[in-house]
Amino acid sequence: MSYVKKCLSLIVSLFAVSLASTAMAHAPSGAIFTTVADGSEVNANIYASKDLVYLDGGPGPGAPQGAAGLDDDTYVFQVTEPNGRTLLSSDAAKCRQFVVTGGIITAVVPTGCQHNTGNDIDHGAITVQLLPYDDTPNNGGVYKAWVVRLNDFLAGCAALGVANGLEVVDCGRSAGNLHGFVPRHTKTDNYKVGPTNNIEIDTRFVDNATGQLLDGMRLTWTDTLGSTNTKYSYSNAQTGINHFSHIEAVEAGGHGVTVSDQPGCKVTRFDCNANAQYCSAALNGAGTIDVQIKRTDPDWTKYLFVYCNTQ
Numbered sequence: 001m002s003y004v005k006k007c008l009s010l011i012v013s014l015f016a017v018s019l020a021s022t023a024m025a026h027a028p029s030g031a032i033f034t035t036v037a038d039g040s041e042v043n044a045n046i047y048a049s050k051d052l053v054y055l056d057g058g059p060g061p062g063a064p065q066g067a068a069g070l071d072d073d074t075y076v077f078q079v080t081e082p083n084g085r086t087l088l089s090s091d092a093a094k095c096r097q098f099v100v101t102g103g104i105i106t107a108v109v110p111t112g113c114q115h116n117t118g119n120d121i122d123h124g125a126i127t128v129q130l131l132p133y134d135d136t137p138n139n140g141g142v143y144k145a146w147v148v149r150l151n152d153f154l155a156g157c158a159a160l161g162v163a164n165g166l167e168v169v170d171c172g173r174s175a176g177n178l179h180g181f182v183p184r185h186t187k188t189d190n191y192k193v194g195p196t197n198n199i200e201i202d203t204r205f206v207d208n209a210t211g212q213l214l215d216g217m218r219l220t221w222t223d224t225l226g227s228t229n230t231k232y233s234y235s236n237a238q239t240g241i242n243h244f245s246h247i248e249a250v251e252a253g254g255h256g257v258t259v260s261d262q263p264g265c266k267v268t269r270f271d272c273n274a275n276a277q278y279c280s281a282a283l284n285g286a287g288t289i290d291v292q293i294k295r296t297d298p299d300w301t302k303y304l305f306v307y308c309n310t311q
Contacts, residue, residue, distance in 0.1 A: 027185055030070040030103060031060030031230040032147050034191040037118030039127050041236060045191040045248035046198060050135075053191060054118055054127035055145055058104045062234025062245070064216040069103020070187075074150040076166075076180075079133040082142050082190060082251030084178040084225050087170045088133040093180070094166035097150065098128050141194035142249045146227065148186045156180035176226075183226040190223075190249035201247040201291055203257060203304040205233050205265055213243035214308060217265055222288075224253035252295040257304055258288040265308035273303040 034045055035056045047053050055077060059067035077096050079088045089096060097109035104125035108114040116129040136143050148156070157165025157180040160172045171180040192198045205217040217233045233245040247255070261267055270289060271282035278299070280290040291302050 027228050028071045028073070028075075028147070028149065028187055029068040029230075030058055030187075031063075031189075032057045032070070032145065032187045033060055033189050033229075034130075034145055035120075035127055037127055037129070039118070039120030039122055039125065041238075042191075045189075047191060047193050050133065050193050051129070051131050053130045053143075053145075053193070055098075055130055055147070056105065056120060056125060056127045057100060057147070057187075058123060058125060060230055060232055061236075062215060062232035062241075063218075063230075064232070067218070067232070070100045070105075070147075071149075072100050072102065074099050074109065075147045076150055076153040077128070077130070077145065077147045078179060078181060079130050080144050080146065080178065081136045081138050082144050082224075082249075083253075084144060084146075084181075084183070085173065086137060087179045088136060088143065089130075090132045090134055090169065092167060092169055093153070093171075097166075098126075136193075138251075140198065140249075141192050142190055142198065142251060143193065144188055144190050144223075144251070146181050146186050146188050148181050152182065152185045153180045156182050156185075178225070183223075184228075186227045187229050188223055188225075188227040189229055190251065192249045197300060198249040199293055199297055199300050199302070201250055201255065201257060201302045201304065202244040203231075203233065203247075203259075203306060204243055205245075205306045205308055207310050208268060208307050209310065214265065214310070215243060217245065217306070217308075218260075218262055219245050219306075220256075220258040221247050222256035222258065224251055224255060250293050252293050252297075255291045255293060256288045257291060259306050260286045264310055265306070266310075267306055268309055269305075269307040271305055273305075276302070278302055279304070 058069040095113035099107040118127040157171035162171040205214040231245040267286040272279035
């Protein structure tokens, strides 16, 4: 084979691999959320110390029966500061892998350095301890947990020039690629370690006809980096959740909250608290509202309301 033909063959092969990776890469279904070892819900995603924080996955708190869990696959996770620039996880990525089967986390990958696990008391999953990771440089004590499919992580590291991202702690970063995690292919959840206050976005779903607050309604949160997670409206008296879809410990910047028509809710209006200055314009139907969070924001809670026809 001539040199030119060999080059053409190599280019075609690389292009095919690129297309396959692109076709495969997308954000997983379901949700991730931080918890303690037994999977119990933690008030406001605030923890007394870093070692108490575990990762869980599935449909998420408040999800109705039959809601989608995480896609079955092997995943890699990391912990960063809220803007994603500083990787706080301090062990090699091969240590930070777990397996999802049937929509829930069922195992960590045995590598000799895998993380500690707990048993979720609610739905038979295991939880995965996020430690070891460094202290966040964020003044509010906020951290961001990420998950991504293993193949997408390896592709993200390869794009940064690292042949096998599992063997290193940090693949590096570039625009739109934070340590091998491309935000649009990931799920994230924020949490706080330290004093009990943080900034949150709370969304209520309201029945137009009766004014009743609706639980089990779904929204999608897009963080400042473009990563997404799924949240549901629900109540939990022990943690102060009162018919909200709850997004905790949000970082400064622009966040998107997206609602769609779904069983039990044909959206007729989507807006913010009266006279609120932190939201984009109200919508007469399903769509996305942008919520702006400031670094020194006196209002800890940003309220959104979704009005539904339920018939």
